[in-house]
Amino acid sequence: MTIQAEPVALEVHDLTVSYHRKPVLWNVDLAVPAGKLVGIIGPNGAGKSTLIKAIMGLLPLSSGWVQVFGKPVDQQRDLVSYVPQRETVDWTFPVTAMDVVLMGRYGSLRWWKRIGRRDKAIARECLEKVGMLPYANRQISNLSGGQQQRVFLARALAQESQVYLMDEPFAGVDAATETAIIKLMQELREAGKTVFVVHHDLQTAQDYFDMLILLNMRLVAFGPTSEVFKPEILQKTYGGRLTILADVADAVAQAEQGAKLTPAGSAKL
Amino acid sequence: MILVPYILAAGFASDLPIGVQAARFFRTLFDSRLEATDAVVFAAILLGITCGMLGCFVVLRRQSLLGDAIGHAVLPGVCAGFLLAGTRSIPMLLAGALVAGVLASVLITLLQRTTRLKSGECMGVVFTGFYGMGIVMLVSIQKSGRGGQSGLDKFLFGQIAAISDLDVKLIAAVTVLAIGIVIVFWRKLAISSFDEAFAFSVGIPVGWIHYLLTILLTVAIVISIQAVGVVLVAAMLVTPAATAYLLTDRLYRMVVLSAVFGALSGLLGAFFSLLGDHLPTGAFMVLGASTLFLLAFLFAPVHGVLPRAWRIWQKRKRTQAENLLRTIYLRLEQRGMSDRRFGVDDLAAMRQESPAQVRKLAALAAKRGWTDPASRDPIILTDAGFAAATQVVRNHRLWELFLTQEARLAADHVHADAEYIEHVLPRQVIEDLERMLDHRSADPHGKPIPEPN
Numbered sequence: 001m002t003i004q005a006e007p008v009a010l011e012v013h014d015l016t017v018s019y020h021r022k023p024v025l026w027n028v029d030l031a032v033p034a035g036k037l038v039g040i041i042g043p044n045g046a047g048k049s050t051l052i053k054a055i056m057g058l059l060p061l062s063s064g065w066v067q068v069f070g071k072p073v074d075q076q077r078d079l080v081s082y083v084p085q086r087e088t089v090d091w092t093f094p095v096t097a098m099d100v101v102l103m104g105r106y107g108s109l110r111w112w113k114r115i116g117r118r119d120k121a122i123a124r125e126c127l128e129k130v131g132m133l134p135y136a137n138r139q140i141s142n143l144s145g146g147q148q149q150r151v152f153l154a155r156a157l158a159q160e161s162q163v164y165l166m167d168e169p170f171a172g173v174d175a176a177t178e179t180a181i182i183k184l185m186q187e188l189r190e191a192g193k194t195v196f197v198v199h200h201d202l203q204t205a206q207d208y209f210d211m212l213i214l215l216n217m218r219l220v221a222f223g224p225t226s227e228v229f230k231p232e233i234l235q236k237t238y239g240g241r242l243t244i245l246a247d248v249a250d251a252v253a254q255a256e257q258g259a260k261l262t263p264a265g266s267a268k269l
Numbered sequence: 270m271i272l273v274p275y276i277l278a279a280g281f282a283s284d285l286p287i288g289v290q291a292a293r294f295f296r297t298l299f300d301s302r303l304e305a306t307d308a309v310v311f312a313a314i315l316l317g318i319t320c321g322m323l324g325c326f327v328v329l330r331r332q333s334l335l336g337d338a339i340g341h342a343v344l345p346g347v348c349a350g351f352l353l354a355g356t357r358s359i360p361m362l363l364a365g366a367l368v369a370g371v372l373a374s375v376l377i378t379l380l381q382r383t384t385r386l387k388s389g390e391c392m393g394v395v396f397t398g399f400y401g402m403g404i405v406m407l408v409s410i411q412k413s414g415r416g417g418q419s420g421l422d423k424f425l426f427g428q429i430a431a432i433s434d435l436d437v438k439l440i441a442a443v444t445v446l447a448i449g450i451v452i453v454f455w456r457k458l459a460i461s462s463f464d465e466a467f468a469f470s471v472g473i474p475v476g477w478i479h480y481l482l483t484i485l486l487t488v489a490i491v492i493s494i495q496a497v498g499v500v501l502v503a504a505m506l507v508t509p510a511a512t513a514y515l516l517t518d519r520l521y522r523m524v525v526l527s528a529v530f531g532a533l534s535g536l537l538g539a540f541f542s543l544l545g546d547h548l549p550t551g552a553f554m555v556l557g558a559s560t561l562f563l564l565a566f567l568f569a570p571v572h573g574v575l576p577r578a579w580r581i582w583q584k585r586k587r588t589q590a591e592n593l594l595r596t597i598y599l600r601l602e603q604r605g606m607s608d609r610r611f612g613v614d615d616l617a618a619m620r621q622e623s624p625a626q627v628r629k630l631a632a633l634a635a636k637r638g639w640t641d642p643a644s645r646d647p648i649i650l651t652d653a654g655f656a657a658a659t660q661v662v663r664n665h666r667l668w669e670l671f672l673t674q675e676a677r678l679a680a681d682h683v684h685a686d687a688e689y690i691e692h693v694l695p696r697q698v699i700e701d702l703e704r705m706l707d708h709r710s711a712d713p714h715g716k717p718i719p720e721p722n
Contacts, residue, residue, distance in 0.1 A: 053466075056469070056470050057469070057470075058466055058469055077470070077471060078472075081470070082466070082467060082470035084464065084467055088464070089463060090329075090463075093329060093462075093520075094329075094514065094518050094519055094520045094522075094523050095459075095463060095518075095519070095520055099520070100463075103459075103460050103464070104471075106456050106457075106468075106471055106473070107471030107472055109456070111453075111456075111457075139518035155467075159471070
């Protein structure tokens with residue numbers, strides 16, 4: 001390994017998280033350089049969402065610590081932005097898409113300050129980036145699932161953070177939204193931001209991410225996608241529980257022979 | 270229906286007609302000299318505002334049961350306050366109530382954290398337990414002989430006439446405080462009610478916001494129980510907020526509306542309670558709130574039942590008229606697009622309907638300016654009617670084309686589907702279809718897709 005030029009955006013040291021005293025995530029160590037697009041993958045119940053919630057401080061840690069650019073996450077909240085799973089909120093809440101995106105500005109506002117013209121301009125810009133500006137004044141239950149997800153992303157963009165943690169942003173969205181989201185993530189990376197994405201689909205994981213965190217209640221592997229997206233590591237991560245592994249192994253083999261994987265998983269030559 | 274109790278109450282109260290009584294009531298209200306009635310009505314309105322405003326957050330956080338729980342749980346505190354003070358000292362009673370309310374909410378949180386029980390069960394167990402204890406204390410106080418003077422029974426169902434000037438000042442202070450806190454903490458309340466995890470992630474102390482809201486709620490309940498009673502106080506938190514929720518899609522409007530509905534309910538409750546001598550105020554306030562809710566449920570412009578039914582009815586009529594237009598357009602095509610006059614019997618045969626049915630459809634079309642209202646047979650298509658007919662046929666054929674070309678359904682499978690879809694396609698979708706289908710000009714059956722004119 002060469003000495004990394006980028007600073008460490010996120011460092012996780014010996015992190016253990018438990019629900020009702022039952023550990024669900026054991027002794028995770030990570031040091032992620034800035035400017036990477038990082039996928040968090042693993043089977044159901046592997047602790048993917050738990051990992052990012054623990055990083056955000058939403059769950060108590062049984063042990064270990066988390067640092068963002070060298071300081072505890074609590075002191076760096078303005079540098080980190082969190083995109084929860086879409087189902088965790090009540091979409092009948094009486095707010096518009098614009099209101100939700102403006103919430104991204106609340107963190108950086110002093111409590112006596114009102115939402116200003118600049119905040120509104122930023123919110124509009126972010127809605128525009130995700131293609132949701134025409135829907136700015138819609139009440140959020142009148143949006144499709146994909147549109148709701150885009151609003152959540154716009155809110156994260158409005159925070160103007162350095163590190164983004166996204167919990168399953170591709171869950172239940174249409175193909176167009178998925179493409180739009182991945183493009184946005186790539187733009188963030190180009191701008192030097194670090195993006196973490198909990199992801200379910202192994203087929204696309206290889207194409208989307210620079211680095212992968214493979215989890216199964218413990219850290220199975222972490223590294224550049226080309227180094228860790230290997231049949232034996234995937235086998236270890238998924239513990240042979242999924243038949244998809246055989247397909248993926250084939251896909252990997254094909255990919256290593258120079259074929260490009262499409263989202264549908266079929267190799268085109 | 271819901272007005273019946275009001276009328277009964279008014280009937281019992283006096284021989285005067287209700288209008289005269291109302292006039293008197295409102296005259297005293299605007300009398301410059303401060304009378305007892307003024308203070309009481311003022312208090313009822315303030316209570317309504319406080320409860321209505323805070324109730325929005327209770328409803329939006331899906332904690333409606335919490336208001337009920339705290340309302341019932343304060344009763345033993347009221348009794349304990351009485352026992353400690355030895356008399357009906359309002360500050361003592363309220364202090365007792367506050368302690369009991371906070372204690373109950375702490376217990377509920379504790380149960381939730383340490384057991385596998387969900388919030389509903391935890392609240393149910395705690396508040397019924399507290400309430401039972403309160404009833405036992407209440408009965409023993411009344412048996413002890415001091416009950417007559419205690420007036421504690423008023424706390425069960427509410428008696429606003431029992432409110433003193435000191436109480437009114439207290440209520441006013443709490444209202445000002447509550448409004449101030451809601452304004453100052455507006456953003457924090459809004460964001461932590463909508464998305465608690467995100468609120469936490471941007472550094473908002475969601476735990477403290479929760480406690481602040483719970484304490485504010487307890488205080489609001491405590492100042493309300495004299496007027497509304499412990500049994501029904503939850504309704505003042507939930508019903509005005511629920512009513513406002515049916516009427517608007519913006520948070521600040523919901524809070525303002527809810528406060529207004531709360532104030533109106535308070536006014537109505539005070540009015541009917543003061544008409545009769547010892548009528549329970551709480552019941553009338555809650556009935557006032559329920560009446561407003563019923564009105565919103567029926568007539569709310571977007572979410573109301575009747576406007577929705579009306580819109581469905583209108584859509585159905587439009588659909589029927591559009592179906593006639595499509596038949597007319599097909600006949601027009603067969604004639605080479607000339608002569609806009611159509612015999613009723615001819616159209617009836619085409620549609621396999623009776624001439625009477627066609628005449629009914631023609632009347633619907635005439636109302637929309639699609640056919641000439643002066644001529645019933647033959648039916649004469651107007652320019653507007655021709656444009657509408659073109660659009661309907663265009664939608665139908667575009668959709669059929671989409672189904673066969675893009676969704677790859679067989680041509681004989683798509684007609685029935687398009688029959689329905691043609692009436693509901695939004696403008697945006699039509700534009701998308703046009704782009705997707707590359708502006709092709711014939712449908713899967715080989716018929717031309719008409720251009721809009």
